[in-house]
Amino acid sequence: MSRGDQLRRQWLILDELARGRVSRRALAERLDVSRKTITRDLEALSMFPIVEERDGVDVYYQLLRGAKPPPLRLEPEELAALLLSQRTLLAALEGAPQRDAAAAALDKLALLQREHGYRRARALPEVFFSSFDKPEVDDGRTAERQRALQDAALRRRRVWLDYYTPERQRARARVVEPYVVHLHPRGLHLIAYCLERQAFMYFNVHCVRALRVLDETFDAGARGFALEEFLGTVFDGQRGSPVIDVHLRVRDPTARWARALHYHRSQTVEEREDGVEIRFRAGPQRAVAARALSLGPDCEVISPESLRAEVASLARRVLARHERPGGILPPAPDPGPDLSRVPDSVPPTPDEPAQEDPAPPGPEEA
Numbered sequence: 001m002s003r004g005d006q007l008r009r010q011w012l013i014l015d016e017l018a019r020g021r022v023s024r025r026a027l028a029e030r031l032d033v034s035r036k037t038i039t040r041d042l043e044a045l046s047m048f049p050i051v052e053e054r055d056g057v058d059v060y061y062q063l064l065r066g067a068k069p070p071p072l073r074l075e076p077e078e079l080a081a082l083l084l085s086q087r088t089l090l091a092a093l094e095g096a097p098q099r100d101a102a103a104a105a106l107d108k109l110a111l112l113q114r115e116h117g118y119r120r121a122r123a124l125p126e127v128f129f130s131s132f133d134k135p136e137v138d139d140g141r142t143a144e145r146q147r148a149l150q151d152a153a154l155r156r157r158r159v160w161l162d163y164y165t166p167e168r169q170r171a172r173a174r175v176v177e178p179y180v181v182h183l184h185p186r187g188l189h190l191i192a193y194c195l196e197r198q199a200f201m202y203f204n205v206h207c208v209r210a211l212r213v214l215d216e217t218f219d220a221g222a223r224g225f226a227l228e229e230f231l232g233t234v235f236d237g238q239r240g241s242p243v244i245d246v247h248l249r250v251r252d253p254t255a256r257w258a259r260a261l262h263y264h265r266s267q268t269v270e271e272r273e274d275g276v277e278i279r280f281r282a283g284p285q286r287a288v289a290a291r292a293l294s295l296g297p298d299c300e301v302i303s304p305e306s307l308r309a310e311v312a313s314l315a316r317r318v319l320a321r322h323e324r325p326g327g328i329l330p331p332a333p334d335p336g337p338d339l340s341r342v343p344d345s346v347p348p349t350p351d352e353p354a355q356e357d358p359a360p361p362g363p364e365e366a
Helices: 003-019 024-031 035-044 076-084 086-092 099-121 141-155 227-231 285-294 305-323
Strands: 050-055 058-063 128-130 157-165 170-184 187-194 199-204 208-217 244-251 268-272 275-282 299-303
Touching: 003 024, 003 035, 003 058, 024 035, 024 058, 086 099, 141 157, 141 170, 141 187, 141 208, 170 199, 244 285, 244 305, 285 299, 285 305, 299 305
Parallel strands: 128 170
Antiparallel strands: 050 058, 157 170, 157 208, 170 187, 187 199, 244 275, 244 299, 268 275
16 A cells, blocks of 8 residues: 555545544444554544544544644645646636636645745744644634734734733733744633734733734744743743742542643653652743642642742632632732733833724734
């Protein structure tokens, strides 16, 4: 069997799983191969978010809700052959209803491959990055925003945002340079350079009320952006500093399920006789404290001491809320400046009034 046949079969499997739950036996029958071949194909597809469930003697598979098969990536030689045949292909389709769609598809392929080559040559990250356990339930609006932002990042076009900040309960207009759309277990965020703050910031795509892609372009390599360094300051959808070295000990019975959770891209999990020890490096501390507390009384912070103290403080407040009638608590101590969106070195700017009917510049609307 040729490599081409194997790749075609694996794409067909992804297409079947995208339609819904299907058994290994059914896949083998539909593709006219053995169940062992299907098993090998699914192992080769293990980088995709495929759910596996046993039901009796058979095994069932499906893509996680909201997940889609990946976009096609061509090798340089394959792209060259396709683009060299572009004129012949479009001439053959002249007058056919598919001609314009074929031309648009070829233009997109050329753009994507040129951008991939540009980013590889300059050690830049791709414009979409995922570190998710599961995709969020989406109402369609966020998916539309995601497509528009990814396209703007690929084309290196600045974007006007009408952005609502929940912490301040205000909206304001910003012009940003989009670098990466980041999907993670807590949601979908845009990593972009804000021209007003003159810093890279972390925007929740759900809080984008409106956006327009502008005609202005930017140089993606000019800002010295490092994705790994930026993600080190992000935890559970919040951003802040300082970055801390976290050491948690989780005992059984909680460890039986906590060992399988995703905490951070830098995490290591070490098995112990009575549970697991989890280490990772991330910030902000308040987000890490909330996650540690969510693991319940079987989780203990070993270090740093500041995180241990913050978890203890949160636990006391949770206890006090449940012991007081109506759950009313005295005011919490001042947590200090909000670093979830901007680094320490960027001073806050006065809030502008919320814009109910924004009138952004630029002719293109996402």
